């Protein structure tokens with residue numbers, strides 16, 4: 425195995441047409457907020473079945489914009505599953521809100537309705553005003569959105585779907601299936617979905633993210649907050665920044681006029697990044713297919729290692745665009761620690777990663793909320809190990825990983 429190239433747990437697939445698309449931007453007139461950003465926003469919205477998409481700097485910025493656009497702030501709380509990346513929770517805290525960590529199903533790693541309800545109850549006991557559910561579509565599978573949207577509706581909460589793992593996933597809980605990103609218009613308090621285009625995710629911008637949604641007012645606020653809170657059209661409602669500057673002699677908006685009703689961010693995406701991710705979006709279906717094929721091979725090749733090793737648990741309510749192959753491994757029964765197994769795999773040329781250390785265990789959150797007891801998240805964490813999964817992997821690489829795992833565990 426020594427001569428084979430190292431297999432990372434994830435890797436972008438950049439091809440010549442991606443490079444050409446980026447080079448074309450560099451030769452053109454706009455390096456930021458030009459036609460590539462606008463084109464990507466249109467293409468992404470169409471792909472995920474949303475009325476609008478706002479492209480932004482990364483997935484974390486997308487979360488920050490979503491929470492801010494929903495008006496979430498001090499005294500409020502957002503329900504976040506403990507099995508996620510730091511950013512789902514940190515972005516809520518940056519908005520001034522508290523985080524009500526929810527437990528997850530130990531097998532799928534997903535937050536269900538019962539777990540969300542328990543987190544809401546705990547938050548209310550603490551005196552927080554619960555404002556939103558932020559389900560995470562872990563590894564590419566959706567959280568049970570029918571139930572969670574129903575809960576959001578019943579409780580008057582907004583929905584911020586963290587779909588950083590799940591661009592291209594189809595939610596089958598509605599008739600005919602709806603792509604992740606279309607949102608849940610029936611959730612009156614607001615429904616937004618966020619994506620990341622970090623290189624390890626399914627399509628890459630380098631750094632990039634997006635918020636999708638279909639409520640025009642909410643999406644207008646996301647767009648405004650992404651760009652300093654600036655508006656080009658005079659709003660009149662709160663008075664102009666300068667009435668004379670706002671309107672020209674014909675009473676039309678002056679092209680150089682701008683006003684600000686609330687402070688925003690600069691979370692814009694550049695055209696350089698947008699060109700790459702737009703080009704990648706054109707290959708999303710190929711990526712999804714290849715990832716699905718590799719996952720099917722994993723299921724087959726890992727089966728002789730059962731029950732020590734099991735492939736990810738499947739949920740019936742979605743057709744996943746797989747981001748991670750989060751295998752479940754009984755390290756105790758194997759008599760090997762996870763770190764020892766990871767080191768052995770590394771020596772055999774196989775990279776792995778752990779998704780995730782439950783966020784509520786992080787020192788910042790423990791200092792803030794003490795030691796929460798979330799047994800599902802801890803059980804998921806204890807057995808999870810993400811195996812290599814990326815489109816350029818060969819079928820034979822799956823055999824290589826399975827063989828390496830067998831050695832590392834024996």
Ligand SMILES: *Cc1c(COP(=O)(O)O)cnc(C)c1O
Nearest residue numbers: 482483484509511588620621622
């Ligand atoms: C990657 C990721 C983010 C953050 O996205 P960035 O683009 O890295 O800022 C947020 N949530 C989840 C679940 C992620 O996997």
